[in-house]
Amino acid sequence: xxxxxxxxxxxxxxxxxxxxxxxxxxxxxxxxxxxxxxxxxxxxxxxxxxxxxxxxxxxxxxxxxxxxxxxxxxxxxxxxxxxxxxxxxxxxxxxxxxxxxxxxxxxxxxxxxxxxxxxxxxxxxxxxxxxxxxxxxxxxxxxxxxxxxxxxxxxxxxxxxxxxxxxxxxxxxxxxxxxxxxxxxxxxxxxxxxxxxxxxxxxxxxxxxxxxxxxxxxxxxxxxxxxxxxxxxxxxxxxxxxxxxxxxxxxxxxxxxxxxxxxxxxxxxxxxxxxxxxxxxxxxxxxxxxxxxxxxxxxxxxxxxxxxxxxxxxxxxx
Numbered sequence: 001x002x003x004x005x006x007x008x009x010x011x012x013x014x015x016x017x018x019x020x021x022x023x024x025x026x027x028x029x030x031x032x033x034x035x036x037x038x039x040x041x042x043x044x045x046x047x048x049x050x051x052x053x054x055x056x057x058x059x060x061x062x063x064x065x066x067x068x069x070x071x072x073x074x075x076x077x078x079x080x081x082x083x084x085x086x087x088x089x090x091x092x093x094x095x096x097x098x099x100x101x102x103x104x105x106x107x108x109x110x111x112x113x114x115x116x117x118x119x120x121x122x123x124x125x126x127x128x129x130x131x132x133x134x135x136x137x138x139x140x141x142x143x144x145x146x147x148x149x150x151x152x153x154x155x156x157x158x159x160x161x162x163x164x165x166x167x168x169x170x171x172x173x174x175x176x177x178x179x180x181x182x183x184x185x186x187x188x189x190x191x192x193x194x195x196x197x198x199x200x201x202x203x204x205x206x207x208x209x210x211x212x213x214x215x216x217x218x219x220x221x222x223x224x225x226x227x228x229x230x231x232x233x234x235x236x237x238x239x240x241x242x243x244x245x246x247x248x249x250x251x252x253x254x255x256x257x258x259x260x261x262x263x264x265x266x267x268x269x270x271x272x273x274x275x276x277x278x279x280x281x282x283x284x285x286x287x288x289x290x291x292x293x294x295x296x297x298x299x300x301x302x303x304x305x306x307x308x309x310x311x312x313x314x315x316x317x318x
Contacts, residue, residue: 005129023100052091061199066097074190116141136217191229198222267308
């Protein structure tokens with residue numbers, strides 16, 4: 001699907017000939033292969049589009065007449081981590097030319113990225129739409145839910161820390177924190193990937209943008225993504241604090257357990273001495289000949305336990 005911006009938006013299934021205004025297109029791999037000669041793009045970039053790049057920071061390639069990059073689009077709500085272990089990210093490639101933007105559908109099974117692209121084309125008035133505005137609008141759609149999601153994620157981390165401070169952490173909190181760190185790492189890599197793209201666009205080495213003054217849209221998006229990355233770093237630091245708090249909680253719990261075991265051992269240790277004492281079977285021990293010798297030993301054991309329990313209580317051992 002191609003769009004030509006003039007006073008109105010003209011939609012076409014074919015590449016516009018001799019377009020005077022801004023052109024945008026969302027292409028399949030088949031469409032890219034057909035129009036690649038007309039666009040005069042490198043064969044290596046066309047080959048790169050045929051395989052989904054599963055890693056981040058794949059780089060931005062600068063040519064004389066265009067800039068090419070691959071983008072792994074991450075929806076933070078559904079990326080690896082808390083909700084799912086399946087990687088359902090979308091993969092697209094971007095050809096940014098003078099007065100033209102082409103997005104190649106490498107892997108967009110649910111058409112979510114396509115829908116965001118369509119919304120981006122309608123963001124500004126057709127007569128005022130420029131290349132930098134279109135790029136800004138497209139990435140704004142990609143990142144539209146990120147701020148609210150990061151805010152909710154921050155609240156969840158705070159709730160986990162509060163549960164630990166109240167001594168009621170979830171049983172699987174360690175697994176939750178591990179998945180959360182994995183999620184944050186993937187989101188951060190996504191933002192780093194976007195920053196790579198916008199740093200190159202802001203430098204504009206191949207002079208794709210007609211008016212450098214309008215690069216403020218590129219600069220504004222660059223700053224916005226930077227703030228999102230910083231927010232993710234802040235949450236990641238909070239997760240580390242939660243892990244430390246949980247470790248301290250478990251250490252304190254273990255220390256309390258060991259303290260109770262030590263107190264119980266101290267209280268009942270004298271009974272071991274009594275058992276060993278009366279188990280020696282000396283004939284001259286008078287208790288063996290007493291009628292109430294058995295009761296005497298029982299009362300002696302109880303008295304020792306009570307005495308040591310009182311001492312432990314007064315010293316606040318438990």
